[in-house]
Amino acid sequence: MKAASHRTTLATARKVVGAILVVALARWVSPWLRNDRKVAILALAPSIFAVALFIYIFIGWTLYISVSDWNRPVLDLTFAGLKNWRRLFTDPRFHIDLRNLVFFAAGYMTQCIVIGFVLAALLNEKIKGEAFFRTVFLMPFAVSAVVSGTAWRWLQLPSSGINLLIAKLGFENIRPLWYMHPQYGMLAITVMGAWQFSGFVMALYLAGLRAIPDELREAAIIDGAGALALYRYVYIPMLKPVTFTAIVLTGAGSIGNFDIPSIIGTGPGFATDSLGFYMFEQTFRSSRYGLGAAVGSLMLFLSIPVVLPYLISVLREERE
Amino acid sequence: MKCLSLVCLSIIFSLALVACQPLATAPAAEMPAAAEGPTGTVEVFSWWSGGGELEGLNAIIEVFNERYPNLEFDNAAIGGGDGVNMKTVLETRMLGGEPPDSFQVWAGEGVVQDHVIPGRMEGLDFLYSEEGLYDIFPQSAIDNVSYQGMPYVVPVNIHRQNVMWYRTDKLEAAGIAEPPKTWDEFFVVAEKLKEAGIPAIGGASLGALAFHTYNYFLNSVTDGETYLGLFDGSVGWDTPEVAEALELYKRAMAYASDDWLEVGWGDQTERFVGDYDETPAIILMGDWFWGFIKSEEAEANISWADIPDHQGKYVWVADSFGLPKNAPNREAAIAWLKVVASKAGQDAFNPQKGSIPVRTDGDATLYDDYLKESMEAWRTLELLPFIGGLSRQSFVTDLGNIVNNMLTGHGDVARAQEELMQAAQDAGIGE
Numbered sequence: 001m002k003a004a005s006h007r008t009t010l011a012t013a014r015k016v017v018g019a020i021l022v023v024a025l026a027r028w029v030s031p032w033l034r035n036d037r038k039v040a041i042l043a044l045a046p047s048i049f050a051v052a053l054f055i056y057i058f059i060g061w062t063l064y065i066s067v068s069d070w071n072r073p074v075l076d077l078t079f080a081g082l083k084n085w086r087r088l089f090t091d092p093r094f095h096i097d098l099r100n101l102v103f104f105a106a107g108y109m110t111q112c113i114v115i116g117f118v119l120a121a122l123l124n125e126k127i128k129g130e131a132f133f134r135t136v137f138l139m140p141f142a143v144s145a146v147v148s149g150t151a152w153r154w155l156q157l158p159s160s161g162i163n164l165l166i167a168k169l170g171f172e173n174i175r176p177l178w179y180m181h182p183q184y185g186m187l188a189i190t191v192m193g194a195w196q197f198s199g200f201v202m203a204l205y206l207a208g209l210r211a212i213p214d215e216l217r218e219a220a221i222i223d224g225a226g227a228l229a230l231y232r233y234v235y236i237p238m239l240k241p242v243t244f245t246a247i248v249l250t251g252a253g254s255i256g257n258f259d260i261p262s263i264i265g266t267g268p269g270f271a272t273d274s275l276g277f278y279m280f281e282q283t284f285r286s287s288r289y290g291l292g293a294a295v296g297s298l299m300l301f302l303s304i305p306v307v308l309p310y311l312i313s314v315l316r317e318e319r320e
Numbered sequence: 321m322k323c324l325s326l327v328c329l330s331i332i333f334s335l336a337l338v339a340c341q342p343l344a345t346a347p348a349a350e351m352p353a354a355a356e357g358p359t360g361t362v363e364v365f366s367w368w369s370g371g372g373e374l375e376g377l378n379a380i381i382e383v384f385n386e387r388y389p390n391l392e393f394d395n396a397a398i399g400g401g402d403g404v405n406m407k408t409v410l411e412t413r414m415l416g417g418e419p420p421d422s423f424q425v426w427a428g429e430g431v432v433q434d435h436v437i438p439g440r441m442e443g444l445d446f447l448y449s450e451e452g453l454y455d456i457f458p459q460s461a462i463d464n465v466s467y468q469g470m471p472y473v474v475p476v477n478i479h480r481q482n483v484m485w486y487r488t489d490k491l492e493a494a495g496i497a498e499p500p501k502t503w504d505e506f507f508v509v510a511e512k513l514k515e516a517g518i519p520a521i522g523g524a525s526l527g528a529l530a531f532h533t534y535n536y537f538l539n540s541v542t543d544g545e546t547y548l549g550l551f552d553g554s555v556g557w558d559t560p561e562v563a564e565a566l567e568l569y570k571r572a573m574a575y576a577s578d579d580w581l582e583v584g585w586g587d588q589t590e591r592f593v594g595d596y597d598e599t600p601a602i603i604l605m606g607d608w609f610w611g612f613i614k615s616e617e618a619e620a621n622i623s624w625a626d627i628p629d630h631q632g633k634y635v636w637v638a639d640s641f642g643l644p645k646n647a648p649n650r651e652a653a654i655a656w657l658k659v660v661a662s663k664a665g666q667d668a669f670n671p672q673k674g675s676i677p678v679r680t681d682g683d684a685t686l687y688d689d690y691l692k693e694s695m696e697a698w699r700t701l702e703l704l705p706f707i708g709g710l711s712r713q714s715f716v717t718d719l720g721n722i723v724n725n726m727l728t729g730h731g732d733v734a735r736a737q738e739e740l741m742q743a744a745q746d747a748g749i750g751e
Contacts, residue, residue, distance in 0.1 A: 073435070073438045268728035285407070
């Protein structure tokens, strides 16, 4: 009986202390919250914290691992200087991957931007069933890379797929090796990537085209501009920011290419290997964490020249 | 603004209320386990997802379910030859401190280097003693799964890795009565098959799996001592036999089907059991292929022999299961390991899988002719672990990539050998 009353007193005391704490906190916080800037900081704090932790601290951690001696399953953070970086730059597979990156970026970016622009220009002509075509062109973007990669793998298999169609058309002697080509297999892969991403670039351009005021178009037509001149002197210059965005997105996509080689394989003589897949294999299949971190860091450095001009232009626009 | 202040205040209020709450009661996990044995789920990683492998796994799961009706078996199998995908997922789970309850791994140096030395595994001396495994497993198998005298995994089977499978109808079609016994004979046979329009040997776009095939050529040109020496460091990877094996491999692949680079191993095995223009007369593969042949009911035209120049050698692979530290359901994992080690478990699993039991008291009547022959060979031939049982996973991956790159890319044997020397050094062979 005595114990029960003691418990009740304790519980009441807890509640009173809790209430006092809450009131005190509220009094202290309330004037602070009236300041907009402080509220903004408070609201942004979780995302700033998450970005700092999951992006910047991990970038720093990756850079640190890249100069460590951790190349076995046992964690070893002994400082190893530039050992991993030297190893990376002398690895023939890395040289092939750099060549592959150039091929992939050239093919993928060109196709995405040209096809995306042409599709957007066609849809901008207010054709019948525009919504239908827009969905059709945008659909591949919604398909998983694993699914589209597998389908394209079958299509480009030299002994079947598209080659069977070519043979059926009577061109039996024409048998491209597609992604199995020892030198240019990477170019065949760009078709897979571009098929998936061109629709998205189209959407970007279409939004850009729709944002161009009609008066400009009408003025150019009154000045005697034909369709080509309209694009050459009005649309293309006006769409520069969209093109810039498309270059950044496809450029960063080229550097980070991982899913396609992971689906179709690294090809003969690493013809379809990528830096991303090389990093993955070194890290998780060969336990060379230091070397894998060096590849990851290098991919980050490679993306800086692609992303930095974009960031500068965004900041400049904001200032203006 | 007022709204935001209210939200913030309510969050602070809730936090204060939580702070004023009495301490929580003990977690449910600390409650005593049910008297009738372990309960819950046991998550087991393996790479057995099709053919005879899956049938074998299902058979042993059945034994497990009968013995432990209160446990649910979570079959977390991830397909991909040689566990190439499963091992990646496992590695990320291990690094993240979230191991499965148990996982498939090759017995030997790989598990020691990659999992035991990094302190990821529990020693299984207690299980070996309780289940009498020290008396029932052959000493060679116990030695192979032990590090500093402590066993760390339980082997469930023995596969023979070095088997030559051949299509009797294809050899007959080219007028060949006997399969080749040496590589010199093979190249004579291969020429005859070529004239008949039949690919002599199965090849595939190998990826990291090329190490298996390289192992066959390496064992064709080395004696057992040299072969083992390459992995204990007493023989360097600059030894001429390494290059000789690479040359031999390269030469043999000239007799594969024209499109061998375009197809994977899965396609190649399908081709071998079917009847296509590209069906090869010979395929070199471990006897896990036997499980596949049986599941496809394709035994009629297929026979087996020693790989050329492999007479007297039994290169073996043992699939095993271990107990990771911090296994979420340790008791359930131990229950699974007991089934893996049991006579009932091994005799249910192996006849389906196309392998022989590790236990010396396996019931031979349950096994077919090929497996009986394999049991006899295991007792009488020179036993050599395969590469995956002699080196860490990084070397296995590197070896596959290096050989594959040579065959499909640069073609330079000397360069491949140099890369192998580097890979051996990276893997700490001989340290």
